[in-house]
Amino acid sequence: MQSHMSGRFFGVAVIALLLGAVAARAQDTELQFYTSVPRELSAPLAERFTAMNSGIKVNLFEAGAETVLGKMELEIRSAGRIQADVIWLEEPAAVKQFADDGRLEPYASSELENVLPIFRDPQGRFVANQVAFVFIMYNAKKMSSDKAPKSWKDLTDSRFAKQLIFANPRVSGTGATVASAMVQAYGLVYWESIAKLKPILVSGSEGMISTIVQGERLAGPIHNYTIGELLEKKQPIAYVVPTEGGIALPAYVAIARGTPKLEAAKKFYDFMISKEAAGQLVKDGMFSTRTDVPGPKGWPSIGEVKTMPFDWTQHARAKAEIKAKFADLMEK
Numbered sequence: 600m601q602s603h604m605s606g607r608f609f610g611v612a613v614i615a616l617l618l619g620a621v622a623a624r625a626q627d628t629e630l631q632f633y634t635s636v637p638r639e640l641s642a643p644l645a646e647r648f649t650a651m652n653s654g655i656k657v658n659l660f661e662a663g664a665e666t667v668l669g670k671m672e673l674e675i676r677s678a679g680r681i682q683a684d685v686i687w688l689e690e691p692a693a694v695k696q697f698a699d700d701g702r703l704e705p706y707a708s709s710e711l712e713n714v715l716p717i718f719r720d721p722q723g724r725f726v727a728n729q730v731a732f733v734f735i736m737y738n739a740k741k742m743s744s745d746k747a748p749k750s751w752k753d754l755t756d757s758r759f760a761k762q763l764i765f766a767n768p769r770v771s772g773t774g775a776t777v778a779s780a781m782v783q784a785y786g787l788v789y790w791e792s793i794a795k796l797k798p799i800l801v802s803g804s805e806g807m808i809s810t811i812v813q814g815e816r817l818a819g820p821i822h823n824y825t826i827g828e829l830l831e832k833k834q835p836i837a838y839v840v841p842t843e844g845g846i847a848l849p850a851y852v853a854i855a856r857g858t859p860k861l862e863a864a865k866k867f868y869d870f871m872i873s874k875e876a877a878g879q880l881v882k883d884g885m886f887s888t889r890t891d892v893p894g895p896k897g898w899p900s901i902g903e904v905k906t907m908p909f910d911w912t913q914h915a916r917a918k919a920e921i922k923a924k925f926a927d928l929m930e931k
Contacts, residue, residue, distance in 0.1 A: 628655045630655060630656070630657045630658065630684045630685060630863055630864060631682060631685075632657050632658060632659050632660065632684065632687070633667050633670070633671065633685075633686045633687070634660070634661050634667070635661070635662065635663060635687070635688050635690065635850075636688075636689060636850050637804065638659070638661045640880065641687065644880075645659050648867055648870045651870070655866065655867070663770045663772055663802070663803055664688060664689055664771070664772020664773070664775070665768070665770055665771065665772055665775060667772075668772075671683070671686070675702065680856065680857040681697070681702055681856075683855050683858075684854065684855055684860050684864045684867075685852065685853070685854055685855070685868060686851075686852070686853050687850055688850065688851055689773070689850045691911045692912050692914055692915035693915060694851040694853060695720075695725070697853070698720065701856060702856055703724040703725060703854065703855065704724070704853075704854040704855065704861065705722055705723045706724075706854055706865055706868060708726075708865070708868060708872065710869055713874070713889050714726055714727075714889055715890055715901075718730075718849060724853060725852065725853035726851065726872055727850060727852075727888050728850065728851075728872045728876065728887065729877075729880045729888060730847055730849045730888060731822045731823060731824060731848045732822070732845035732847055732906070733773060733777060733820045733821065733848065734820070734823060734838045734839060734845050735747075735748055735819070735821075735838060736820075736821040736825075736829075737811065737818040738836060739835050739837040747839055748818060748841075749841070750841045750843055751780075751781060751907075752785065752843070754793065755793055760796045760797060761798075761816075762796075763793065763796060763799075763817075763818055763819060764810050764811065764818070764819040765777065765799075765801075765807075766800070766801060766802070766804065766807060766819075768922045769922055769926060770803070771804075773804070773820070773822070773848065774800075774803075775918055776848060776909075777820045777846060778790065778921050779909075779913075779917060779921055780914075782917070783910060783913060783914075784907070784908075787921075787924060790925055790928050791928060794928040794929055794931065798816075798929070804822065804825055807819050808829065811836060814835075822848070823845070823898065824885055824895070825884075826838045827884040827895065827897060828883075828884060830897075840904075841907070844907035844908075845904060845905065845906060846907050846909060847904075847906045847907075852868055852871045853868075854868055877889045877892040881894070881895045881896075882895075884898075886898070888901070
């Protein structure tokens, strides 16, 4: 009898230990989060989610879109799937291609009904939660408003020789999008004209910001949220919404198919398109895609911003060729 009872107690103890181990693992879920959205925007969201969900930690990998996409493609070739659990990318065509290739997990989040339909995938594989716009920023101390460019086309004028700066499309997703947008609008001749003006290239927005603020170069394409932040800090900059319109960069959230942490990934996905996350994004100068959230302070609503026509599918097809030609022109 005693032996029987001891065995029972031993069995219960083993089960308790197993359940405890499972519970411990559940409390230590780590999500891998890949994003091309700058760290000053992505990190606060990851931190807020972790604070709200103590059993889930978000590990952030942030880099330029070209770097993130390259990492994902390499993982697919080597491991058979994207190693991220959740992605957040400013590359609509690439996200759609991943979805069409079966790399993204369809998910009918209850939050989707609050997002403008134009930013939702009908099959629930991805959704844009915010949109950034690229305008022309310039140094207001060294360039008066009457001398500033009024359009993207104006940047090819000889008066801007040795005054321009751009993000290198080889590493910057925004840089690649700007390069493609100008080719779509004006052809490669646009960049041939720019190359003659001897612009400088940097890896991303940080290098552009410091260079323009310090007046080493006077103008370049910059996100609206960066412009807003610099204006708030009373930095010597101003901006132009080009006559052709700003370049819209929606950032899409998706769950990688095959993630072993699907339930935690769904929670994070829900959070990324929630009103709370939208409030943080708007506070940081972004345009939310939710129908119940206004535009950021000092900016019009998302539907009132003039947007330059841009074909993301054409961009995806031509991007590699444009980047190569761009490099050839600028390195001469």
